[in-house]
Amino acid sequence: MKKLLVYLKDYKAECILAPFFKMLEALLELFVPMVVASIIDKGIGNNDVSYIIRMCLILAGLAVFALTGSLTAQYFSAKAAINFTSKVRKSLFEHIQTLSYSELDCIGTSTLITRMTSDMNQIQNGVNMTLRLFLRSPFIVFGAMIMAFTIDTKSALIFVGAIVLLSIVVFGIIVGCIPLYNKIQLQLDDILDITRDNLMGARVIRAFCKESSESEQFRKSNLLLAKSQKFAGRISALMNPLTFIIINFAIIILIHTGAVQVNSGKLTQGEVVALYNYMSQILIELIKLANLIITITKAVACGNRVQAVFEIHSSITPGSRTDTDRSSQYIVEIKNACLRYKDAADYSLENIDLSVRRGQTIGIIGGTGSGKTSLVNIICRFYDVEQGDVMINGQNVKDYDLHTLRNLIGIVPQKAVLFKGSIRDNIRWGNTNATDDEIMQAIISAQAEDIIKSKDGGLDCIIEQEGKNLSGGQRQRLTIARALVKKPEILILDDSSSALDYATDAKLRKALRNADYSPTVFIVSQRAVSIRHADKIIVLDDGKSVGTGTHDQLLKSCKVYKEIYDSQFAKEA
């Protein structure tokens, strides 16, 4: 949390002024019982009506000043807390943009989203409350005690005793309940998991007639939860009665000793009333303070989580080259490359060699988990190789500026993701300056023209978040168009025709071959049919290359390839 506080530096004045004004308000509140005491002792004692009126006007005046102080404080603290969080949020967002795939895998995107949203809200709330209350509450509690000392030392000692006891009870119960509430949260998560699981598996559960045993399982967890809730409830239900006992017994003692003191002339009646009033003020503020401490603890925990993200830095150091030289013989050259994902025991790619000439079509085939996508990942430098080199246009990918490198490549990822916005906006992700003509061309090549025709508004048709209003195949074709509009030198289709039927798949491949910018195409697939006509096919098995060559060569020389092929094309008997 500490390191985040630098974002407060533009709001130093607010951070000092807010608590200061809040303290001012508290100070004014502390005067009230004193004024009341003098009304009783002097005003009533001397039957002095004008004195009473004056004192009551002072009370009203104190209220006006307290209001002004408090409003000023609220304004400064709101301004500081919100601007602070806003800055942290913005720099966290920008920081996340710089992380590489490796770090994203480690942290997980859902965690990042929580950091950006609910954690930030907690932090904002924590800073705001701290600025408002962290001086006020202790100030009133101890101020009341000090005021008591100025009235009468003996009675003030009762305050000390009461404050100590109250603190033990209030903090004890609150701290004691924290683990109970954590347990409740865990049990709640548990029944949340059961519910979500149940909904996802509704078909399987019904197919296996498991409805009643599911209900039984839920009922058990639910029972446990209710039990813990009731237990925690019983403990926290102690708070009110206990504090009530302490405060009121303190008041009894106070009045009792007060009676003795008044009798011997050391105290006046009004002063006893003042002491009584101070005692009543303590309790409310002490509870506020305890709650403030919880809020702060939560905010600090959230702050630490956010700071942890800031402390993660990209493992990929971009190069500086912003141009590329097209004279080399090979457009892509992979030499003896090995890739191991972070924290993984085994290599995902081992000693891969591959050289590709400009304009060639390369097929990458293999079973699930054989390393096909990993190969794509090192070409785009989403991950760095542990050994070996990846060259594009004769230049190591590590020497390129990342944007320059990725602008050379158009990629269609496995998962077809589109974003909220018009079809045009989505396609333009590939090329911000693309004209409608260029966009349509890409869409036609991607076999997606029928989508545009069937949708109201054509290119202006709004895609919902995650492309919900499109079918899987439609989404996939639009993501292909998004890559094509770049007119990339290198085009990578990562198993991206899986949702397309064979006929469309074939038409797409034909369109790519005829493209005027003649891209070098990498096709990753599990289907032999999608790659059999490639200029070169690389067969992967468990991260190793077990064969490179054309379809005909591989059928003869590569056992794995032949097995894959045969499994998909039943031999004509």
Place this chain on the structure above:
Amino acid sequence: MKKTKDKTKKETVKRVLAYISGYKLLIILSMLFAAVSSALTLYMPILIGNAIDLIIGRNNVNFSAVAKTLTVIGIMICVNSVLHWFMNTINNRITFNVVRDIRSDAFSHLQILPLSYIDSHQHGELVSRLIADVDQFADGLLMGFTQLFTGIVTIIGTLAFMLSINIKITVLVVFLTPLSFFAAKFIAGRTYGYFKTQSEIRGEQTALIDEMIGNQKIVQAFSYEETASQRFGKINDRLTKASVKAVFFSSLTNPTTRFINSLIYASVGLTGALSVIKGGLSVGGLACFLSYANQYTKPFNEISGVITELQNALSCAARIFELIEEKPQLPDKDTAVELENVQGNVRLNDVCFSYVPDKKLIEHFDLNVKSGQRVAIVGPTGCGKTTLINLLMRFYDVNSGSISIDDNFVDDITRHSLRSNYGMVLQETWIKKGTVKDNIAMGKPDADMQEVVAAAKATYAHNFIKRLPNGYDTVISDANSGLSQGQKQLLCITRVMLSIPPMLILDEATSSIDTRTEKQIQHSFAEMMKGRTSFIVAHRLSTIQSADIILVMKNGSIIEQGTHKQLLEKNGFYAELYNSQFAV
């Protein structure tokens, strides 16, 4: 519009009361304790005031009377605390028991809702009803119990006590207190608009965060980082402005009501002190009044807080009850029989079905499958293949026409016996949180270890299971298992392999398994399908060539039907599909 809203609100309250009515005795006790405890709390300042009146000045203190009063106060404190604790505990118990009952009912109801309900609602939204909404409801209910009743008793009690001391000042307090109430209301009204703007912008920002960070890899692949940051920055600036306003204005409530209370306090002080001089009030009475003036406004603010909280709780409750009252699937007929000794003759007669009335899907569909036949269903994505499975398993009911198994109409059979006669493997795998063994033995809970291992060996799942940290006892779940999609699919196949019911449904059952493993387990598949009626949905044409009947579906209807050979000769849609895989 408003009327129906009020009506549903009334209905909701009724339902809540129905749940609570099981705890009548506890509720009566709670109210009784609350009343006594509030009365005692209120009586305290009077007693303290009396005590103060006995302490007038030097050598003017009535010690024995003071001691007597203080003893009374002491006893009252103890009684009050015990009652208060009992009340809190009872309220807790009622609340959490009611919540537990509602949750269990909601979950059980989920089990009998038609699948169409689950399919057409976002799971996250249903989960949030069962978890977040119920929780929110609990909070509101608890707060209502503890504060609403006490608050009302306190207000009435304070009034009564104040009246008993001095009527004039009471009238003053009564007329002034609503001021703070109005101030709070006024501010809340003003703030509402700011909060609405804030939450709208926040929603916009969360959506952007979801999209961009959720798909961070794509953002980077397309070098979209800077644009994303710019878009974020713009929304962030707007949010900052809106938030400062919303937070500041809402934080005005407390200081303002405090201010008005202070003014009331000052006026009570003034009129009170003047009355003392005139002799209408004692000093102790004044001290007592001042402390009432301080706390009289509190329950008003609390009650207004409770009312918003309760309204919120009611709207949460309404969402839960909407789920609980959702019409369940048609129950099995009383005369429904258990399906036994199934041969596997499946007959669909003039079946019509659609998910939404105005979008026709399957129409006048006839199919006659004889025992042991293999039916393959092919067609482009979204053509209705899965729909057929939904009907066979009776996840959905037909709109018209009939489906029968061995001449028993499916609606004359219990759902459980119908479904347990099918072995189903779906494209979307689902793993229940639990051990590998429990997952495999789902359809046959009494299976012993040997049977489980044998089934796993047949599907080649044994190979990876034995490498898991605890073998068959490893706990896995759908989200967090470290299993690949293919491995999950193998487990699902093993599930069916263990019990092998008389009929099979395989919906893209091997889509995530690489073709080599698929080939390896094909033998087991063949063994499994031998003599059993099976329905197979597949993308890969090689898996379906040997089927007895191939159904070619497009846009929800069957457009071709026949064997592989017949269909190729027909040279229609199937032939086009088939040939495209060899196309250049």
